[in-house]
Amino acid sequence: MGLFSRKSTKHQQQSNGxxxxxxxxxxxxxxxxxxxxxxxxxxxxxxxxPKAPDPNVDPVGYLxxxxxxxxxxxxxxxxxxxxQLRHFTVDMSKFSDTANYVVAIIKRDFDDYxxxxxxxxWQHFDVGGRPRVDQLMATWPSSVDAQExxxxxxxLFLVSVLLDAGAGAKWQYKxxxxxxxxxxxxxxxxxxxxxFKTGLFSSNPDxxxxxxxxxxxxxxxxxxxxxxxxxxxxxxxxLEGRTNLLIRLADALLNQEIFGPES
Numbered sequence: 001m002g003l004f005s006r007k008s009t010k011h012q013q014q015s016n017g018x019x020x021x022x023x024x025x026x027x028x029x030x031x032x033x034x035x036x037x038x039x040x041x042x043x044x045x046x047x048x049x050p051k052a053p054d055p056n057v058d059p060v061g062y063l064x065x066x067x068x069x070x071x072x073x074x075x076x077x078x079x080x081x082x083x084q085l086r087h088f089t090v091d092m093s094k095f096s097d098t099a100n101y102v103v104a105i106i107k108r109d110f111d112d113y114x115x116x117x118x119x120x121x122w123q124h125f126d127v128g129g130r131p132r133v134d135q136l137m138a139t140w141p142s143s144v145d146a147q148e149x150x151x152x153x154x155x156l157f158l159v160s161v162l163l164d165a166g167a168g169a170k171w172q173y174k175x176x177x178x179x180x181x182x183x184x185x186x187x188x189x190x191x192x193x194x195x196f197k198t199g200l201f202s203s204n205p206d207x208x209x210x211x212x213x214x215x216x217x218x219x220x221x222x223x224x225x226x227x228x229x230x231x232x233x234x235x236x237x238x239l240e241g242r243t244n245l246l247i248r249l250a251d252a253l254l255n256q257e258i259f260g261p262e263s
Contacts, residue, residue: 003094121157121164124189127182132193140209155211159201160192162245168237173229188228195227201246216250219243 052067062068080090110116117123125132136156137149144152164185173187174180175194182190199205200223203214224243230236253259 003091003098005089005091121161121189124164124186125160125193127186127190128178128180130178132190136193136197152209155201155209156193156196159196159211159246159249160189162249163192163242164188165242166237168235171228171230171234171236191228198227200227213250213253216246216253219246219250 049066052065053061055062055068076085079085080088081092083089106113106116122133133153137153140149140152167184167188171187172181172183173191175182175190177194181187195201196211197208199208199215200219201211201215202208203212203218204210221240221243224246225231225236225239228236228239230239
């Protein structure tokens with residue numbers, strides 16, 4: 001469909017150095033025409049929607065609304081229209097074709113749109129119809145209040161999502177609990193959940209169900225390879241990069257103004 005195109009390395013470097021080049025390495029910015037980038041003059045149709053929750057009155061309701069998503073994604077869209085994205089160009093003249101394609105797929109697979117299931121990390125955790133997150137929470141005593149349960153789940157989901165990138169076609173994970181094999185995002189979800197339950201990301205042996213600076217800082221590629229069952233016979237793409245990402249998160253957690261003193 002051509003809505004997105006990956007920039008070349010040379011293009012990325014030029015864009016990083018001068019974000020106003022509009023993707024053309026040979027023509028000075030002053031000579032650009034207003035319509036030289038197909039994304040600039042394209043528009044997304046406005047769809048009337050109910051008023052958004054007031055973030056000052058109901059911040060949770062606002063963050064869970066489509067408005068919060070659109071507010072943040074619009075920042076990326078505006079960058080795309082100016083060709084200031086580092087890795088991709090966007091051709092908005094292909095927007096209608098892309099939208100029609102997505103609608104056709106939905107109509108092909110679902111007669112009743114209300115039956116379209118949600119899709120996210122929680123569903124990855126529950127692959128095979130097993131409610132793993134609910135089962136995890138059921139192991140916590142009643143003394144663990146709702147706030148602490150939320151903290152633990154946020155820690156789990158954050159680490160799991162950061163680990164979720166293309167693992168490659170060969171990698172798979174055998175669950176230590178069920179013995180079943182899983183691949184791709186579902187495999188990474190189950191693997192990260194089982195690693196979380198062992199306390200791999202926690203520095204407190206008495207509290208394995210957390211992610212903190214000390215736990216992440218002690219990670220190594222070897223420890224991650226063991227937890228993810230990576231071997232020459234079961235290779236994973238980007239293992240070192242995943243590990244380094246979590247180690248960098250450890251340093252970010254030192255910012256107590258954002259993450260609090262318990263991070």
